[in-house]
Amino acid sequence: PRKINRFILPVSCERINRLIGKEIPVDDTRNILTRLGINILSENFPEMQVEIPPRKTDMHNEADVAEEILRIYGYNRIETGTHINSSLTFSVRPDRNRMINVISEMLSSNGFNEIMCNSLVPSAWFDENPDFDKTTIVRLANPLSSDLNVMRQSLLPVGLSVIARNINHQNYNLKLYEFGNCYFYDNPSATRPVDRYSEKMSLGLFLTGNRYRQSWNEKNTQGDFFFLKSFIEMIFRRTGLEPESLNLDESRKSCFSDSIVYLKNDKVLAEAGRISEAYRLKFDIEQDVYYGNIEWDYLLNLTTDHRVSFRELPKFPWVRRDLALLVDREVRFSQIRDIALKTNKQIIREVGLFDVYESESLGLNRKSYAVSFILQDQQRTLTEKQIDKIMNDLIKELNTKLGAVLR
Structure with missing residues (x-):
């Protein structure tokens, strides 16, 4: 068998006290170390060299010695401090x-x-x-x-x-x-x-x-x-x-x-x-x-640069108009929505699909979309003449780009 040599560790009473958060008398420190079977080989206050017994396999540094001293001294004897130390940390957004x-x-x-x-x-x-x-x-x-x-x-x-x-x-x-x-x-x-x-x-x-x-x-x-x-x-x-x-x-x-x-x-x-x-x-x-x-x-x-924003509630009412559009089966609703928003993004606020109908009576490879449009001007109340012009322009765009016709 091979003899296990005892571990020699230099420690400082001042650093141990800073780790614990309380000034423990040197005599108490010596007494605790002796009772734990830790021999003090040399002492030059506040520095000392201690000999760690082989059974203390978890003691490798000064913090471990401080933990052992505090365990015997008593956690309940450490008073709550009168000030708090904190550090500022930066985290990447979003968390x-x-x-x-x-x-x-x-x-x-x-x-x-x-x-x-x-x-x-x-x-x-x-x-x-x-x-x-x-x-x-x-x-x-x-x-x-x-x-x-x-x-x-x-x-x-x-x-x-x-x-x-x-x-x-x-x-x-x-x-x-x-x-x-x-x-x-x-x-x-x-x-x-x-x-x-x-x-x-x-x-x-x-x-x-x-x-x-x-x-x-x-x-x-x-x-x-x-x-x-x-x-x-x-x-x-x-x-x-x-x-x-x-x-x-x-x-x-x-x-x-x-x-x-x-x-x-x-x-x-x-x-x-x-x-x-x-x-x-x-x-x-x-x-x-x-x-x-x-x-x-x-x-x-x-979403790294996303920020919550807000604005004043609109003072002028919104208007809804519905269209029943006959389109080819390959046409997607997203295409209709994109064309509508590009036609007049300042007035057309929302585009929604509330019904899809497919039947042989509509024609070969044809289907019907029932689409709703929410119109609102932030500066004034829309008149019927303005609404009709916007919807007519939209119908022309849908017919030109998608071949959509009104049912």
């Missing part, structure tokens, strides 16, 4: 953790349940899916099993496995969300190995089954694509980002059958849609599932 808590509380209050899933997943989820780049998958060098051999690149597969498990336990109506990191090996040429990998936080939303619990005063309405879309846009508005300022597109991913993509500066901010039947059946899920993904880090970057 990341605070924003997560705000959105979590909002979603939970709307009936969502938070899930926390393992970041280690089977490689088959990504190797066999054309939506993911195999070269950027982070693979474990020594995995525990083939079910835990890569780091996830999306919250979708593991979320679907949670839904499948709940359905198997007869929980058919689910609203779930998860804040989670996704991992990528996307910079293989970096000099430092750690720089070859990136970590991105995402917010995933999952809907399946009925919107709300069964109740005598609530119909059993199935959740759908637009129900999910409303929550995504609710999150945007809560973080200070107006959905109308984003560009829209459709996802090309094979996991979606119907989808929408939100773009900002030609970069994907969020995507949402109905999961395709082929992808659902891989997880043995027969009922419809709707999934939304928000690039959380990018969203926070966009």
Whole structure:
């Protein structure tokens, strides 16, 4: 056996007293150290050298000696000071953790349940899916099993496995969300190995089954694509980002059958849609599932300069006008809204869609949109003549750019 040498440690009574916050008499300090089996080898007040016994394996510095002295001296004998010391700290805005808590509380209050899933997943989820780049998958060098051999690149597969498990336990109506990191090996040429990998936080939303619990005063309405879309846009508005300022597109991913993509500066901010039947059946899920993904880090970057603003309530009344527009089936409501706001942004405040009608009687590949327009001038009350001119100009623009006609 090898003899363990005692640890020699230089300490200062003055520094110990400053750490404790009270002047402890030197005789009391000597007495406590002796009772603890700590030998004082030399003393040149206020400095001394002490010998730490081998059994005190957690004593490595002066602060540890002060803690031992205070434990014997008594915490209750340390009086409360008459002044408070504080330090100023700077935190990056918006506060990341605070924003997560705000959105979590909002979603939970709307009936969502938070899930926390393992970041280690089977490689088959990504190797066999054309939506993911195999070269950027982070693979474990020594995995525990083939079910835990890569780091996830999306919250979708593991979320679907949670839904499948709940359905198997007869929980058919689910609203779930998860804040989670996704991992990528996307910079293989970096000099430092750690720089070859990136970590991105995402917010995933999952809907399946009925919107709300069964109740005598609530119909059993199935959740759908637009129900999910409303929550995504609710999150945007809560973080200070107006959905109308984003560009829209459709996802090309094979996991979606119907989808929408939100773009900002030609970069994907969020995507949402109905999961395709082929992808659902891989997880043995027969009922419809709707999934939304928000690039959380990018969203926070966009809202860095966001500030709460206010203005005086308008003194003049607003006016509503409705139009029933016959358009091609490929025309989206967002196109109508964008044209309306560009036509007269100072007067047209809001554009809303309150009915969609499709029938063979409308013509081949045609549908009808019932659209509402809120008009308001901040400087004066609008007259009927002004309102008619604005609406006529708008109808001409819609006809020219979209081929829309009044029903």
